[in-house]
Amino acid sequence: MATEPIEENPAADKSGFAKSVVVVNTGDGKGKSTSAFGVMIRGVARGWNVAVLQFIKSGEWNVGEEKIGEQLGVEWFNEGEGFTWDSDNIDHDKALAQRGWDRAAALIAAGEHELIILDELTYLINWGWIEAEPVYEAIRSRPEKVNLVITGRDAPQGLLDVADTVSEVRKIKHAFDSGILAKKGIDY
């Protein structure tokens, strides 16, 4: 047991205190990004430098969260803004995805943030829009103070392997299923 933390997490020192952790929120249920938003607020409350990169527009976050984040000094990047979602334009969307990940990689490597949230990153990997291995390598080799929270459905195994904490949010029941429309303040 004694050496496990070091093997599992390069940021953990011998006493088992991780200098930073990688959290993955995956699954088909609601709450993955909402939970990341809660961690964002916690980080801000601790005086951390926090950055949020949203790789897909129209997730659980919306302009409200962005507004709150920016009021609190969080750096916010809407990387998914320019997606065309058009199969004729797939190269354009892939290029945007790559640009978004490149920015994330640069922010991680710079080591200036105690918390970086990579919202809905899993899709870019799962759709093959960005290469998976450079993502895992950027996470493994990150500066030791950089905590990461990564959200999105179907987190690939390689991402689970580099994560310290993985939660799967399963949908048991959702108001949408019974015809109730999204509720401002709760769902977005």
Next chain:
Amino acid sequence: MATEPIEENPAADKSGFAKSVVVVNTGDGKGKSTSAFGVMIRGVARGWNVAVLQFIKSGEWNVGEEKIGEQLGVEWFNEGEGFTWDSDNIDHDKALAQRGWDRAAALIAAGEHELIILDELTYLINWGWIEAEPVYEAIRSRPEKVNLVITGRDAPQGLLDVADTVSEVRKIKHAFDSGILAKKGIDY
């Protein structure tokens, strides 16, 4: 389909717009209360009156969240504070639990809050410290503007039945398992 929202949720009008919803975050994974905390911030950002009742001390929330909440004008009640966790004192703890639930029921019925978070309420029901049926009835008969977020493991079926949205957070992997200690700013 047309009448389902009305049957499922007494707060939904005929067009399917719910005046309020009941969200349950259950399961053994991390993120149930963190997600509730995210919803709390959203509610505050919308100018809602928000109350948080914590039924068990030492969940995922801590003094940091309480401090942020109170700065934002959230009413905060630590109902689990006086628990002895001593089998010789079970009646004392049960009485405290009942008092906590009574306060929750009064707040719900008063209809002065757009959002009330009942953190770790499920345990009180599961341990038999409070009666289940009055809880479900208080939820069903709440004033139409009162949104509820309820967290805790093993949400009982009766609670799932009165909920609009249920997410189960499953633990896939947790840093604690590999010997990494809780990380300030992420876990608490």
